[in-house]
Amino acid sequence: MSLHIMLGGVPIVPHAGAPEQSEESIGGSTVLRMSDGAAVKMQHYEKTAGTISGSGLMPPGLDGLDYSQPLELRSMQVSNIVGPGPTFTLTSTPRPDHAPWAHALVGGRWLRTACSYDAAVVTVTPVAGATHYQVSWLPVYSVFANRPPKSQGTSHSWSITWEET
Numbered sequence: 001m002s003l004h005i006m007l008g009g010v011p012i013v014p015h016a017g018a019p020e021q022s023e024e025s026i027g028g029s030t031v032l033r034m035s036d037g038a039a040v041k042m043q044h045y046e047k048t049a050g051t052i053s054g055s056g057l058m059p060p061g062l063d064g065l066d067y068s069q070p071l072e073l074r075s076m077q078v079s080n081i082v083g084p085g086p087t088f089t090l091t092s093t094p095r096p097d098h099a100p101w102a103h104a105l106v107g108g109r110w111l112r113t114a115c116s117y118d119a120a121v122v123t124v125t126p127v128a129g130a131t132h133y134q135v136s137w138l139p140v141y142s143v144f145a146n147r148p149p150k151s152q153g154t155s156h157s158w159s160i161t162w163e164e165t
Contacts, residue, residue: 017056
């Protein structure tokens, strides 16, 4: 099975260009200073935003989407957590078409190992001699996006900005 970034059920295929994707945390926090100068972080919420862009032989085919409504974004930007394990609570929802995967750090080398996923928790199968484990997944988000600006010269260039709902 070939995986692609998908927005609103539309796959962004290789002919639209190899997508470049970025993500960042947005909103909901500020650092305040107390009278003695100590910093305190006030956090109300945390959401994710990002961009996806590309340039290819054909446009990405996203003109038919309703950008006034939330859209499902199936990302290809890998998210991961490293720790002593063997259980990890994911910070976002994994794509339903690609299960989370895991590695174990044994003797300075990351080795692929089995894991199971249930209700936002990944449980890694313990590996003898492992000092740490890494769990990775491809997230899916509900997002608001803007209709992508596009240009055409020798190729079709496009970019999408999005924010998690």
